[in-house]
Amino acid sequence: MxxxxxxxxxxxxxxxxxxxxxxxxxxxxxxxxKPAFKGVDLSGAEYARNLNLSDQDGRARSLAEFKGKVVVVFFGYTQCPDVCPTTLAELAEVKRSLGADGARVQGIFVTVDPERDTAPLLKAYLNSFDPSFVALRGSEEQTKAMAKEFKVFYAKVPGKTPESYTMDHTAASFIYDTQGRVRVFSRYGSGAQALADDIKILLAEK
Known part of the structure; x- marks a missing residue:
């Protein structure tokens, strides 16, 4: 009973x-x-919402103009020995693997080393991965402001000469949905398949 x-x-x-x-x-x-993202779900995050810098052709760019595409933002620098080229190569591979849907994916590379990463150098660097990728570059103050907005870390590490320094930086990508909202934090080392899976989820959303 x-x-x-x-x-x-x-x-x-x-x-x-x-x-x-x-x-x-x-x-x-x-x-x-609820999406089963492989990366960290950032849906509803109140940061990484604005990105306003000049591209490799000197044009002012912002996240808003890429609405309709899944945008992948990565902070790095051209002289990075492994993390940056690996990340860009994986994103280029994912775009190719998506076929026609690859046109709906936009890669954005933000330099944390504007001192050495000139616009022509950034243009040549990204062209070696995918000509559609956009490089963004700002002044030292603008770079600091963007890093604060995205909560990313970067710092100069002295080398044997003043010009041979390296840059420590956050090794991860921010992925936005087609409405321009940050949704996923994809850590370096997750691999191209995990990145592709998360991008496919966002491409399929209505």
């Missing part, structure tokens, strides 16, 4: 479940609707 206490507890749990499901429905957050 069920005791009144047990019946009350079951009723309370059932009511809580109904309320929770109702809240999810109102927010459009049903469990079955």
């Amino acid at each position: 069920k005791t009144p206490a047990r019946s009350f507890i079951k009723l309370l749990l059932a009511s809580s479940l109904v309320l929770a499901l109702g809240a999810c429905d109102k927010l459009g957050l049903g469990a079955a609707d």
Whole structure:
């Protein structure tokens, strides 16, 4: 025989479940609707929302103009020995693997070394991976402001000569949906397949 206490507890749990499901429905957050990203889900993040710098051709660019595409933003520098070229090569590989949908993916490379990364150098560097990739470059102050907006780290590491320094920097990509909202933080080392899987999810969203 069920005791009144047990019946009350079951009723309370059932009511809580109904309320929770109702809240999810109102927010459009049903469990079955939540994307299974391989990277860190940044949906709703209140940072990495603005990116306004000049590109390799000297044109002012912003995230807003790329709406309709899945945008992948990566901070790095042209003399990076491994992380940056690997990341750009993987993104280029993913774009090719998507066939016609690859045209809906935009790579953006933001230099954290504007001292050495001139516009012509950035243009030649990105062309070696994919001519459609955009490089963004700002002044030292603008670069600091962008790093703060994205919560990324970068710092100069002295070399044997003043010109041979390297740059420590956050090794990850920020992925935006076609509405220009940051959605995924994809860590370096995750691989091209994980990146492709997350991009496909965003391309398929309505």
